[in-house]
Amino acid sequence: MNDEKLQATFNQQAASAYDSQWARLAPFRVALHLLATAILAELPADARILCVGAGTGAEILALAEKFPAWRFTAVEPSGPMLEVFRRKAQEQEQEQEQGIASRCTFHEGYLDSLPQGEPFDAATSLLVSHFILQQDERAGFFRGIRQRLCSNGILINSDLTSDTDAPHYGALLEVWMRTMAGADLGQEKLEQMRAAYRRGVAILAPEIVAGIIASGGFDTPVQFYQCGLIHGWFARAA
Template sequence: MRNEELKALFDQQAANYDQQWAGMTPIRDCLHLLLDALFSGLPENARILCVGAGTGVEMAYLAGRFPHWQFTALDPSGAMLDVCRLRATQDGFLSRCSFHQGYLETLATEPRYDGATCLLVSQFLTDPSARTAFFHDIARRLKPGGLLANADLAADTNSPAYQTLLRGWLKLMSSSDVPQEAIERARAAYAKDVAILPAHQVADLIASAGFEVPVQFFQAGLMHAWFSAQRGDC
């Protein structure tokens, strides 16, 4: 799926996105709980880059836990950022936010961030070299030793285990009141528009882009998450 097609898809879904995926909230909450612990050593006034910020759910969680952190919400979808901005307003942390509509390469490159989140974003880059470049672009914007938390769908799609995981994942989606057409769209996307790689290959891509060897700290079904520090030689 090309960038503009992906942007249009998220523009269309923005208004109802959180409601549509509300059934996945327990997985999201567990991921956020672990993010809290892993990021807790960052400075009191840390600057956090949220790549593919979407509706700002992880920003809102972190803003509530760390009242002096500042956030940059980056997303190509203006409609998603509108929802994110509204959430920040309602939750009282708008003054600590800046919003940048566009892709990562359009963001200033100076290393100004102490940490970054990138949740279910890099999987849409189906070319491995483009995905590595994407992680490198994040590394360049982090201070030396800055922390990255990345989550993506990951599995060995050639393994029989993948079909079991996929059936369970789609069943979970269907039990969460996600429309059947959205589930079928997801099934089709996983086959051609989402780069579902074995977990170790995703970790290797991150490590090759200027990060220490990533530590996998979370898995729920097909979703995996890794934690790593910028090496300081980007």
């Protein structure tokens, strides 16, 4: 999926209703954020974090609450999604002593349009790279993140992942689709999602995704999370 199609896909979603629509599936997100927090806990108290594909800011809000002096740069191509995050961050800033909005830089666009600056201590890319269909371009995506990290910086990545040629994939996909139905998507949207998994999302075997991450300039990725089709890895800049 190219940049224009990807941006259009997310702009078509009702950004204001995005969080509430997926609220019933929050355990996926909460568990991923819990483990990511533990992985990143070794970073300096004033760490700088790059979030690629920030969406409505869920991982930044979780990390910012746990680490009150960290600063974040949110990169998100969908203006409506980024605006929802900005509003949530501003609301929390009014409610908490350690404000979040003042610690965030909001960048509407893709990573290659983000101005160069001081290297980041870590980066997150959650459920983003599977939209890049060509493996060489996907490796380039991770290479772009690596170029923004300091030496030994940490990447946390998650994607939809499975060996679609394996005998068990059909059964796993059916369980996954029934799980997605819990978000009240409706049958039509579920069928659209199923079709997208065939044409618009690069669902690859876990070992292939790990290899793509490594080829982008990272040490061997460590898988730390799996829930249904979602796999998560962390890796250090090589």
